[in-house]
Structure formats: C-alpha cells, structure tokens
Amino acid sequence: MNDLIxxxxxxxxxxxxxxxxxxxxxxxxxxxxxxxxxxxxGKREFSDGKWWRLVEGGITALQELKGGVNLFxxxxxxxxxxxxxxxxxxxxxxxxAELVIDFANLDRQESxxxxxIDGLKAQxxxxxxxxxxxxxxxLEARKVEYKEAGVDYYQPWLVLMTxxxxxxxxxxxxxxxxRTIELANQRKLTIFPIGIGDKADMECLAKFSLKxxxxxxxxxxFKGFFEWLSASxxxxxxxxxxxxxxxxxxxxxxxxxx
Amino acid sequence: MTWKSVCCAVQGRGHVKKNIPCQDKVARxxxxxxxxxxxxxxxxxxxFSHYGAQVVVNRITAFVVDRFFDLIxxxxxxxVTQDILSVAAQALTDxxxxxxxxxxxxASTLLVAxxxxxxxxxxxxxxxxxxYLNATGLKIASTPDNxxxxxxxxxxxxxxxxxxxxxxxxxxKSISGFILMSDGTEQSLYNKRNKTLAPVVKRLMHRTCLVSxxxxxxxxxxxxxxxxxxxxxxxxxxxxxxxxEQLLPLMKLPLS
Numbered sequence: 001m002n003d004l005i006x007x008x009x010x011x012x013x014x015x016x017x018x019x020x021x022x023x024x025x026x027x028x029x030x031x032x033x034x035x036x037x038x039x040x041x042g043k044r045e046f047s048d049g050k051w052w053r054l055v056e057g058g059i060t061a062l063q064e065l066k067g068g069v070n071l072f073x074x075x076x077x078x079x080x081x082x083x084x085x086x087x088x089x090x091x092x093x094x095x096x097a098e099l100v101i102d103f104a105n106l107d108r109q110e111s112x113x114x115x116x117i118d119g120l121k122a123q124x125x126x127x128x129x130x131x132x133x134x135x136x137x138x139l140e141a142r143k144v145e146y147k148e149a150g151v152d153y154y155q156p157w158l159v160l161m162t163x164x165x166x167x168x169x170x171x172x173x174x175x176x177x178x179r180t181i182e183l184a185n186q187r188k189l190t191i192f193p194i195g196i197g198d199k200a201d202m203e204c205l206a207k208f209s210l211k212x213x214x215x216x217x218x219x220x221x222f223k224g225f226f227e228w229l230s231a232s233x234x235x236x237x238x239x240x241x242x243x244x245x246x247x248x249x250x251x252x253x254x255x256x257x258x
Numbered sequence: 259m260t261w262k263s264v265c266c267a268v269q270g271r272g273h274v275k276k277n278i279p280c281q282d283k284v285a286r287x288x289x290x291x292x293x294x295x296x297x298x299x300x301x302x303x304x305x306f307s308h309y310g311a312q313v314v315v316n317r318i319t320a321f322v323v324d325r326f327f328d329l330i331x332x333x334x335x336x337x338v339t340q341d342i343l344s345v346a347a348q349a350l351t352d353x354x355x356x357x358x359x360x361x362x363x364x365a366s367t368l369l370v371a372x373x374x375x376x377x378x379x380x381x382x383x384x385x386x387x388x389x390y391l392n393a394t395g396l397k398i399a400s401t402p403d404n405x406x407x408x409x410x411x412x413x414x415x416x417x418x419x420x421x422x423x424x425x426x427x428x429x430x431k432s433i434s435g436f437i438l439m440s441d442g443t444e445q446s447l448y449n450k451r452n453k454t455l456a457p458v459v460k461r462l463m464h465r466t467c468l469v470s471x472x473x474x475x476x477x478x479x480x481x482x483x484x485x486x487x488x489x490x491x492x493x494x495x496x497x498x499x500x501x502x503e504q505l506l507p508l509m510k511l512p513l514s
Contacts, residue, residue, distance in 0.1 A: 004481035009458035010446040016408035150451025152408040238272055240491050241385055241411040242301025
C-alpha cells in the first residue's frame with residue numbers, strides 16, 4: 001500500500017444505525033407452561049383475565065421468549081457489521097408499559113442485557129397501546145439523537161409480539177394504531193406484528209399493519225423468529241442506496257404462519 | 259495555469275462478496291479549453307446500473323466540454339437541469355435498448371465538475387460529495403442527498419430528479435481544486451457531522467497537479483484500498499486541480 005492515503009488520514013464517521021424496538025407482551029398469560037414436565041401445586045390464581053392452575057417446573061412462554069431475545073443479541077454481536085450498526089430497545093407490557101432497555105450501542109448494553117432480559121416476569125394485563133406509544137416515542141427520540149450527532153440511520157423497525165389482546169386504555173391503543181399506520185404509510189417505519197400461540201388476537205395485531213398481515217409464531221419457535229430477524233438486520237445493515245432489502249419470505253415459513 | 263485531472267473507481271468488499279461488479283464509474287475529459295470530471299454511482303439492486311453509470315459519465319462529460327459556455331450563460335437554472343438530465347436520460351434510453359432492459363435497471367447518481375476560462379460549473383444528483391479548495395482551505399460545494407434514511411437517495415431515473423438536482427456556477431477566483439467522491443469514499447474522506455473534507459484531500463489535489471494521470475491513477479487505486487477497509491461499498495474519486503498558492507508547483511516546493 002502506498003502512502004498517498006494512510007489510515008490516520010481517514011475521517012471517523014459512525015456506522016449507519018439500524019434502530020430496532022422490541023415491544024413484548026409479558027402479561028400474566030405469558031407465564032403459562034408450554035413445554036416440559038410440571039407438578040400441580042393445587043393452587044389457583046386469577047391473572048390477565050382468566051384463572052390459572054399454578055404448577056412447578058416446565059418451560060413458560062416467557063422463558064422461550066427470553067431465550068429468543070438473548071439469541072437475537074448474540075447473533076448480532078457475532079456479525080461484523082450488524083454488531084456496530086444494530087441498536088435495540090426493549091419495551092414490555094404487563095403490569096404496565098415499561099422501558100426495560102433503552103437504545104445504545106450493543107457492546108454498551110451487553111453488561112446488563114442478560115440480567116434485564118432474564119429478570120422479566122409474567123404478570124399483569126396487556127396494555128399494548130401504551131407500550132407501542134412508548135416504543136414509538138423511543139424510536140423518535142433516538143432519531144433526533146442521530147440527527148444531532150450527524151449519524152446516518154436506516155428505517156426503524158418495530159417488532160410487536162403478543163399472546164393475547166390489548167386490554168389497556170382504548171384511547172392509547174387507537175393513538176398507537178394511528179401513529180404506526182401513518183409512519184408506515186410515509187415509509188418511516190417497518191412493523192412486524194407477531195402473534196404468540198392460538199389465543200393471540202390477530203385482528204388486533206392486524207390494525208397496526210395494513211400492508212403486511214400479522215404472522216403467528218409456529219408453536220413457540222421464538223428462536224426461529226429471532227434467527228430470521230437477526231439475519232434480516234444483518235442484510236439491512238449492509239445495504240446501500242438503491243438496494244431493495246426484501247424480507248426473506250421463504251425463511252418466514254420456518255417460524256411463522258398467517 | 260493548466261488544469262489537470264485524475265479519476266478512478268474500485269470495487270467494494272460487499273460487492274465482491276455478492277459477486278456484483280463495481281457500480282461506481284468515473285470519467286474525465288479535456289477539450290476546447292474545458293476540463294471536466296464526472297462520477298456516477300449505480301443503484302445497488304439495479305441489475306445493470308454499472309452500465310448505466312458508465313454511459314452517463316461518458317455522455318455527460320462529452321456534453322459539458324461541448325456546451326460549457328452555454329450552460330454558464332444560461333440564466334434559467336431549470337433549463338440547465340433539464341438539459342443535463344435529458345442528456346443523461348437519453349444515454350440511459352440508448353443503453354436500455356441495447357441491453358433490452360428497463361430504464362430503472364440502469365439507475366445511478368451523478369456528480370459533475372467542469373472548469374474553463376476562470377469559470378466553473380457543478381452538478382449533483384444523489385449522494386456523494388463535491389468539495390473544493392480555495393485560498394482559505396478545503397470547502398464543501400455540495401453535500402450528500404440521502405433523504406432521511408441511509409440506503410435512500412435519488413437517481414437520474416427517479417421521478418423527482420429534476421427537483422432534487424443541484425447545480426452551481428461561478429467565477430473560480432482562488433479556487434484551485436475540485437473533488438467528486440461517491441458515498442463509499444465519503445465514509446472516509448468526509449466528516450458527516452462537521453460537513454468538512456479530510457485534510458488528505460489537499461494532498462491528493464496537489465499530487466494531481468504534479469504527477470501525470472497515467473502515473474497517478476494506479477497509485478490512487480492502490481491508495482483507495484485503505485478507504486475500502488472502512489466500508490462495504492464501492493469507492494470512487496475524481497479530482498480536478500491546478501497549481502496555486504495552496505498547491506505549489508514543483509519548482510516552488512521547499513527542499514526536504
């Protein structure tokens with residue numbers, strides 16, 4: 001290599017970011033057992049609109065979800081481009097809408113990420129509207145920070161996952177739907193509404209995405225979904241002007257169904 | 259003082275991995291006392307955009323050396339924009355017929371810089387950067403047009419190309435260098451937050467004055483290897499420069 005341009009001559013521009021918000025249902029019903037051996041304690045509890053038998057052992061839907069989210073992070077950290085491009089925010093809805101992990105570089109989130117994800121508990125109702133509004137607020141705030149810092153970014157993503165139906169404030173729900181529809185119509189947001197289990201209200205999810213119908217997870221295949229999602233993020237982070245980053249439709253069939 | 263030029267384009271790592279040809283194309287021309295450089299970056303997923311970019315830079319450089327003074331004299335900027343885009347569009351139409359493809363398969367951006375008789379003309383559509391050097395240092399003439407998102411820009415084939423094209427003209431005065439760079443090169447030689455050029459650009463402009471294009475072109479291609487490490491994209495660059503107080507001629511360089 002000649003000396004015409006040396007490494008120290010280069011400007012240090014931050015990599016363009018892919019901001020992704022995971023908006024996740026952690027209501028009481030996500031504590032239901034979906035796999036493994038259980039022992040009935042004989043106790044009953046009313047939560048998230050229904051009565052539940054309390055058992056010991058087994059694997060819950062929430063544990064499967066946590067596994068998937070951690071896998072998502074791990075896959076992105078192993079990708080040489082996505083590691084520095086992807087930024088993840090996690091908002092949950094159960095007892096209330098809560099910002100669990102705010103946007104930051106993946107490496108900076110790493111020390112507390114597992115504890116925060118593993119610490120999620122299944123409890124409360126399903127205030128979906130409140131959570132989606134919070135997620136949209138986080139995405140907008142992050143875009144402002146990017147603009148102020150001169151950081152380029154790709155179209156943000158919102159992943160909305162629920163095993164039920166919204167039972168939070170109706171006005172908040174309607175406001176969340178209106179906001180996501182407008183952003184999607186302006187091509188300022190890509191939303192992935194995903195139903196978990198056969199009780200997921202797909203009509204409710206469909207309200208958020210007029211162009212692309214919501215998908216239902218096949219069984220509890222969170223790992224399949226998050227593998228697909230991390231691969232999609234990786235492709236987006238390497239895309240260039242004029243690239244049409246198409247979703248891997250064949251890959252969707254491995255984890256989702258209409 | 260005579261203007262000298264150099265230009266080159268190198269394939270990005272991402273394109274090598276995906277087996278996509280280099281979609282950045284460059285051209286330079288000097289005729290009738292007019293010196294012009296042009297750069298075009300083919301749209302990522304447009305199948306034949308490398309062909310589109312090549313025919314555009316070839317046709318536009320020929321057009322500008324021929325019509326430079328008409329372009330400068332034209333008071334109506336819209337007419338100038340229309341003329342530039344018409345020439346580019348005709349180039350793509352001819353190429354589309356040849357390749358039996360659609361116009362959108364040939365989409366590219368376009369950057370142009372031309373000088374003659376102490377006057378300059380610039381045109382810019384899409385991303386990439388046009389910079390220049392004058393008595394007070396390196397400056398930006400035209401910034402990238404990316405829309406809101408990183409992988410969006412406007413191309414010659416875009417419906418809104420006419421409203422998004424930027425054109426500039428003026429007296430050279432103390433200007434002694436112009437540089438065109440694609441977005442791949444921009445990642446390394448342009449500070450996006452401060453909107454400034456990397457100081458090394460002055461060295462490249464100076465070398466352009468002192469060394470023939472035949473000798474400098476392979477050196478520049480090799481040097482862009484460092485820039486390639488900073489991006490997955492193709493990288494290209496075109497420089498037009500003349501000796502000045504900022505870019506001293508050989509006989510005035512201090513002995514080391």
